[in-house]
Amino acid sequence: DQQVKQNSPSLSVQEGRISILNCDYTNSMFDYFLWYKKYPAEGPTFLISISSIKDKNEDGRFTVFLNKSAKHLSLHIVPSQPGDSAVYFCAASATSTGNQFYFGTGTSLTVIP
């Protein structure tokens, strides 16, 4: 049973505009969330994370928002650049289960120049 869901398999955005990638989860025990970025032929690389004690975390062009009541998080990329074109995975973990990540199926972002 998929505990972390990314319902949009793909997203296309014009360069310079905002990209918003969404992620939903079902397990209320999850208290740590991460976004990974994956280029073809490479492994996922860590992008940004957020703890459940926060509702927002920002790192340069990347911001992650967490809505615990809705069990929803989103990744905002502003402004989007062609080099951001990649697959983005959302992952979640619960302190009670240690460093076990549950991943979503990924969203393929294409930034059009």
Place this chain on the structure above:
Amino acid sequence: DAMVIQNPRYQVTQFGKPVTLSCSQTLNHNVMYWYQQKSSQAPKLLFHYYDKDFNNEADTPDNFQSRRPNTSFCFLDIRSPGLGDAAMYLCATSYTSFIETQYFGPGTRLLVL
């Protein structure tokens, strides 16, 4: 550069013929993980080692085994590969088993004929 290395990047095996995938790391991390990712699906944790302590996920088939002879290396053995085992296999590491970023290798794509 410190990194996670997986060999080979592509592996072709025959139905029922044992196969071993390799992962090495120069990060000196204590924990090593193996994930299976099938096409259009989320990466799924198979098992992980904390140092020499092996932790198997409850739903990992017995057909999958792992060895960690030292801190740097971890192997994934598939004793009798079936067609359904064709997937990308990702190795990851982390320093502790507490919630923290995992560092991924590029993956090995396994094809079963």
